[in-house]
Amino acid sequence: MTTVEENSGPVTDPTSDYNIFDPEFVRDPYPTMSEIRESKCPIAHTDRWGGSWLPTRYDDVVAIAQEHEIFTSRSITVTASPLRQAEGPYAGIAAPPITSDPPDHHWHRRLILPVFAPQSVAKYEQGTRDLCNRLIDGFIDKGEADAGTDYAQQIPVRVISAMLGVRDDMADEFVSWVRGVLEVGLTDPIVRLENRNKIINFFREELADRKKNPRENDLITDLLNSGDKYPVTDQYVLGVCNLMLIAGIDTTWSAIGSSLWHFAQHPEHRKQLRDNPDLWPTAVEELLRAYSPVTMARLVDRDIEFQGCPMKAGDRILMAFPAANRDPRQFENPDEVILDRQHNRHVAFGSGIHRCAGSNLARLELRVALQVWLERIPEFSLVDPAAVTWAGGQVHGPRVCRVRF
């Protein structure tokens, strides 16, 4: 059960047969998530794609995220890793700390957290603002642009490149490699392996360069030089670089894209932010809640009954953060975007020891990208709502999203 052909076909009951790659689910997953959440079976199961569970209620998703000893991070994707990933020159390179379990998880995470603390990412704000302005300079005179490919897609990849200290002309290739792993690659193991190898090969050369020519204030150099504190290996540093590309690009790009798609259809929300700029931090949290891009997977460590579901060792669980963040048991009027929502305990960045390490950077990029867009292009609308295309699976957001202004 690994090919698109074997796994497509109509879904009659999503509680027993959901398909996260179904075109309708990819375009708009919320009605299906809501149907499952409000059914008698809020933890759905499917045999498609090798089989998985899909908890949709807030309390269940958070409990699973926090119970990391039972619900492990040995695999975090809906489909099994390509078998050949376990062999060859790059065997064992994962994406720490997201793919790590305790006890190694502790130092895998400890080493990178300071880089992503709020006070550390603040230094990327001006550069991100300049980047956003340059992108808009490129299309503002045309009266029309693709808010997805011309803007949202272009931002996180360049911010991450700057953090990693790599050439900024790699942006298009990085985007293509990450899509190869996360979009096409989730359902095509050969494409996934090819692109994974491109990423790791690229960073292997970067590591070799930093060893010969160490740099000041450079993440890769600093990680390589942390061996006095922790048992740092090349494999770990390569894994962190791999993670920063895979987790830092598609995700924030999707959040920026979904938010612009929302603003294109809600002039009242654009006005609300123009009139109340103090609202930005609260508004960003609300957009993250309503359009949470990420669904992470876990691998069950041992047989366990969870909320009446007989889970077996090796089963996959998809923590549907987007579904949890629209659970009416936790959020009033959950399908409505309320930019000044005060009670917002969303888990767009997960919960527990694997809380997204890059969350503060993602928030900064999302806020700055939206602020600059709304400053420069205060009035805009979708050219054709039906022509917007979406990526789905484990990262949800618009890809082609043409707007007129």
Add this chain to the structure above:
Amino acid sequence: MRVRVDQDSCQGQQMCSIAAPEVFGSDELGHATVLIEGDLPEHLHAKTRRAQANCPEDAIIIEE
């Protein structure tokens, strides 16, 4: 009202510093710190309660 952060539970979500930036900050790892020692001024009570309610890790402890 006094507030503290249970550092064993805090995962650095930073929802508290967004809800109440006057009360909560961040340490080197991005985990929450409390910026005000002792009793919180009354005008920050509502914000601090909101910060507590918004923490997905239940890491904020309020003593009244």
